[in-house]
Amino acid sequence: MNPILQVKNLSLQTREDKRLLVDGVSFEIEEGESVGLVGESGSGKTLTALSILGLLPAAVEVKSGEILFKGESISQMSNSALQQIRGNRISMIYQDPMTSLNPMMRIGKQIQEVFDAHEIDDSKEKVIEALRSVEIPNPEEAFSSYPHEFSGGMRQRVMIAMAMLLKPNLLLADEPTTALDVTIQKQILNLVKREREENSMSLLWISHDLGVVSEMVEKVVVMYAGRVAEIGAVKEIFQNPRHPYTHGLIGSIVKRSHQERLLSIPGIPPKPWTIESSCAFADRCPRVQADCTVQMPALQTENSHSYSCFHPEGSPS
Numbered sequence: 001m002n003p004i005l006q007v008k009n010l011s012l013q014t015r016e017d018k019r020l021l022v023d024g025v026s027f028e029i030e031e032g033e034s035v036g037l038v039g040e041s042g043s044g045k046t047l048t049a050l051s052i053l054g055l056l057p058a059a060v061e062v063k064s065g066e067i068l069f070k071g072e073s074i075s076q077m078s079n080s081a082l083q084q085i086r087g088n089r090i091s092m093i094y095q096d097p098m099t100s101l102n103p104m105m106r107i108g109k110q111i112q113e114v115f116d117a118h119e120i121d122d123s124k125e126k127v128i129e130a131l132r133s134v135e136i137p138n139p140e141e142a143f144s145s146y147p148h149e150f151s152g153g154m155r156q157r158v159m160i161a162m163a164m165l166l167k168p169n170l171l172l173a174d175e176p177t178t179a180l181d182v183t184i185q186k187q188i189l190n191l192v193k194r195e196r197e198e199n200s201m202s203l204l205w206i207s208h209d210l211g212v213v214s215e216m217v218e219k220v221v222v223m224y225a226g227r228v229a230e231i232g233a234v235k236e237i238f239q240n241p242r243h244p245y246t247h248g249l250i251g252s253i254v255k256r257s258h259q260e261r262l263l264s265i266p267g268i269p270p271k272p273w274t275i276e277s278s279c280a281f282a283d284r285c286p287r288v289q290a291d292c293t294v295q296m297p298a299l300q301t302e303n304s305h306s307y308s309c310f311h312p313e314g315s316p317s
């Protein structure tokens, strides 16, 4: 196998007071593979994705670890090499399309700027073709529209068009459908699936919703409080979840499909910097035992399925 992306033991912290936000995250994406990054709000999904592009917010820094794109360390690359990779080789659909589109600039002009940045023909016809490719009705009219004239779903399509313009090798999609209604959500999922197949692109699909992720990807990385809880093929994760947190996430999907009130796992995750020598999930875990609160479980791997738990599901508790 040939990994396109390797995240190796990545830890992130705040620049000022050195609070740990992401702790030792490792995973890989193979060429053409689609991977889901799942976890509750604050688990570190967006920061992990931004690290891949070398675009962390100013207040956050890499504490340790390394990210390799096609075997080359991103932190060792010059600014101009990184600039070439962003958009061209790796694209990102950001969590909030309204803040990533310039409200003062017409849609067509914004797309032309992406082409310009990479010195590619930015003719109006090419931009209209890009808008048509994401099924925006009346692309000629859309070319001259401002973002606020578009619905959330249409803005998200524009973001996808921009992300796909340069046929990236890897797409990072950060909760791209969260704010949309279910029908539009389905359309966007199908659009990304189609683009992916046409361009044999690798994908990192970020979501707090394991159900949505499982429709899009082959492998899932479950994050909890800035750490990796479990990694495995989608089928394996659903049929044989080992981490009690993953088990709880699957339970809440099943409940939803039975139209019951969604019972999420009671409690909230701790902040990563407050966890010292305990499993981060101990306060919420139905399988917790005394040893869970004196030591942090390391990620262990059995047949390409990894989990960090002393008393995994499927073992005697």
Ligand SMILES: Nc1ncnc2c1ncn2[C@@H]1O[C@H](COP(=O)(O)OP(=O)(O)OP(=O)(O)O)[C@@H](O)[C@H]1O
Pocket (backbone or CB within 6 Å): 014, 021, 039, 040, 041, 042, 043, 044, 045, 046, 047, 048, 057, 058, 059, 060, 095, 208
């Ligand atoms: N600019 C920043 N300065 C300080 N802390 C930050 C900054 N950005 C994020 N954090 C903190 O880092 C942690 C991880 O944030 P991140 O945005 O990666 O979470 P997430 O998993 O993407 O959550 P969500 O599902 O809400 O998007 C959170 O505790 C968050 O408060």
Ligand code: SF4
Pocket (backbone or CB within 6 Å): 243, 244, 245, 279, 280, 281, 282, 283, 285, 286, 287, 288, 289, 292, 297, 308, 309, 310, 311, 312
């Ligand atoms: S290590 Fe213990 S507390 Fe943590 S998830 Fe496993 S059983 Fe639960």
Ligand SMILES: [Mg+2]
Pocket (backbone or CB within 6 Å): 045, 046, 047, 095, 174
């Ligand atoms: Mg996020």
